[in-house]
Amino acid sequence: MGKVIADQSISLDGLSAGPNVRVGNPLGDGGQRLHEWMYRDGDGTNRGAEVRDELFRTSGAVVMGRRMFDLGVEPWGNNPPFHMPVFVVTHDASDPLAKEGGTTYTFVTGGIESALARAKAAAGDKDVAVLGGANTIRQFIAAGLLDELRIHLAHVLLGDGTRLFDHLSPEQVNLESTRVVDAPGATHLTFRILR
Amino acid sequence: MGKVIADQSISLDGLSAGPNVRVGNPLGDGGQRLHEWMYRDGDGTNRGAEVRDELFRTSGAVVMGRRMFDLGVEPWGNNPPFHMPVFVVTHDASDPLAKEGGTTYTFVTGGIESALARAKAAAGDKDVAVLGGANTIRQFIAAGLLDELRIHLAHVLLGDGTRLFDHLSPEQVNLESTRVVDAPGATHLTFRILR
Numbered sequence: 497m498g499k500v501i502a503d504q505s506i507s508l509d510g511l512s513a514g515p516n517v518r519v520g521n522p523l524g525d526g527g528q529r530l531h532e533w534m535y536r537d538g539d540g541t542n543r544g545a546e547v548r549d550e551l552f553r554t555s556g557a558v559v560m561g562r563r564m565f566d567l568g569v570e571p572w573g574n575n576p577p578f579h580m581p582v583f584v585v586t587h588d589a590s591d592p593l594a595k596e597g598g599t600t601y602t603f604v605t606g607g608i609e610s611a612l613a614r615a616k617a618a619a620g621d622k623d624v625a626v627l628g629g630a631n632t633i634r635q636f637i638a639a640g641l642l643d644e645l646r647i648h649l650a651h652v653l654l655g656d657g658t659r660l661f662d663h664l665s666p667e668q669v670n671l672e673s674t675r676v677v678d679a680p681g682a683t684h685l686t687f688r689i690l691r
Numbered sequence: 692m693g694k695v696i697a698d699q700s701i702s703l704d705g706l707s708a709g710p711n712v713r714v715g716n717p718l719g720d721g722g723q724r725l726h727e728w729m730y731r732d733g734d735g736t737n738r739g740a741e742v743r744d745e746l747f748r749t750s751g752a753v754v755m756g757r758r759m760f761d762l763g764v765e766p767w768g769n770n771p772p773f774h775m776p777v778f779v780v781t782h783d784a785s786d787p788l789a790k791e792g793g794t795t796y797t798f799v800t801g802g803i804e805s806a807l808a809r810a811k812a813a814a815g816d817k818d819v820a821v822l823g824g825a826n827t828i829r830q831f832i833a834a835g836l837l838d839e840l841r842i843h844l845a846h847v848l849l850g851d852g853t854r855l856f857d858h859l860s861p862e863q864v865n866l867e868s869t870r871v872v873d874a875p876g877a878t879h880l881t882f883r884i885l886r
Contacts, residue, residue: 508842508866509856510705526861647703649844651868651882653861661704666721666848671703673846676878678871685878687846 498623500612500641502633503551505530505648505682506660512630514657522567529652533682543679551646555580556619559611561632562586565601575599581618583611585632608635630660638668640691645671647685693818695807695836697828698746700725700843700877701855707825709852717762724847728877738874746841750775751817752810754803756827757781760796770794776813778806780827803830825855833863835886840866842880 506512507530514524523530533544558578560568565584576582579598586603593601604611615624626636636642661669675686701707702725709719718725728739753773755763760779771777774793781798788796799806810819821831831837856864866882873879 508705509854510703649880651866653856653859653864655856655859655861659704661848661850664848664850666850669848671846673873673876673878676871676873678868681868683868683871683878683880685844 498554498556498616498619498621499643500616500624500626500636501551501555501644501646502626502628502636502642503646503648504628504630504633504660505533505650507650507652507654509653509655510659510661511654511657512628512660514654517567517658519567519570522571524654524657526654527657529654530648530650532652533648533650533679536680543677544682547648547677547679547684551623551625552577552579554623555625556622557615557624558582559608559615559624559626559632560584561629562588562603564627564629564632567629569601572599581615583615583618585611608632608639608641612636612641630658630662633660634662634664637664637689640668642689644674645687645689647687649683649685651681651683693749693751693811693814693816694838695811695819695821695831696746696750696839696841697821697823697831697837698841698843699823699825699828699855700728700845702845702847702849704848704850705854705856706849706852707823707855709849712762712853714762714765717766719849719852721849722852724849725843725845727847728843728845728874731875738872739877742843742872742874742879746818746820747772747774749818750820751814752819753777754806754810754819754821754827755779756824757783757798759822759824759827762824764796767794776810778810778813780806803827803834803836807831807836825853825857828855829857829859832859832884835863837884839869840882840884842882844878844880846876846878 514527517524575596576599590603670690671687677684709722712719729743770791771794865885870881
């Protein structure tokens with residue numbers, strides 16, 4: 497049985513996106529700086545790319561919120577980077593959408609528990625990656641459905657935007673650090689969520 | 692010539708204190724969790740205590756804001772933990788206050804530049820530690836007066852309180868990570884501030 501892992505890049509001021517998020521500006525103003533660590537080389541290595549790819553190697557399915565899908569479906573294009581089944585939590589039923597390279601978007605209307613059950617069945621022994629957005633990750637945390645939280649702490653400030661941890665009561669989140677990877681532009685923190 | 696170093700513990704959600712900060716509740720509700728890392732042992736080591744003591748070893752003077760002084764002077768007591776000159780940025784002139792163990796509180800009314808000049812003169816070749824609060828650290832960042840920012844990222848959420856990085860424009864803060872120390876309960880991040 498795999499783990500359920502939420503994965504998110506945030507700024508030092510705790511933001512997972514800049515202001516003015518909309519279709520065409522999916523990370524908000526300045527938000528692309530949250531992801532620059534993925535493309536920066538260190539001394540002959542690319543720790544960032546290793547960290548970025550690791551989750552996709554161990555995961556067999558993805559869960560995301562409808563808003564993240566709406567913002568991402570266009571930029572991700574005809575051969576999305578997931579290469580596995582993606583379950584989209586939504587209020588609006590629609591037919592599955594198959595893309596090239598193994599990605600199929602399936603729309604699940606029964607809430608996060610229902611999407612997670614579908615994702616676990618699809619993932620088999622592999623992990624389930626909960627990729628966002630912030631609101632969906634918060635729902636998973638509040639419902640006690642996450643095993644692990646991976647934070648890519650980008651060494652930037654955004655000043656304003658979406659706060660990953662807003663509206664969570666601190667008592668809901670009891671974290672144990674299990675790994676820290678320092679890489680150019682970001683520090684990668686892995687937490688086990690204690691229940 | 693020493694460095695000017697700001698040092699602050701924050702939560703994963705970017706807070707340097709909980710809500711309801713006042714005399715008698717200097718870290719705000721739940722805020723003592725930001726400092727628990729100082730007292731936690733690892734496997735036979737106490738990395739937290741080493742990190743906590745390091746700044747005081749290399750520093751020859753402290754700068755703090757008046758509010759931090761007002762909140763702290765009582766709990767710090769007759770033998771405060773600084774053991775060096777402390778320059779308090781304030782609007783109200785008062786006579787210096789000498790305590791046991793080498794700590795003297797000197798009240799400086801000329802703003803942060805003036806307090807820093809006094810602290811540098813007192814520190815000689817050693818560093819100057821800017822210990823807070825958040826508002827004072829932000830003033831130092833905005834004025835381009837800091838060489839280094841040390842963040843003790845406690846592995847907790849506070850939910851609400853004082854945001855260390857509020858009201859800073861992101862363009863004012865260009866950070867280069869120079870050291871990461873992982874210790875029980877917190878990840879210690881050192882940034883050089885690029886100008």
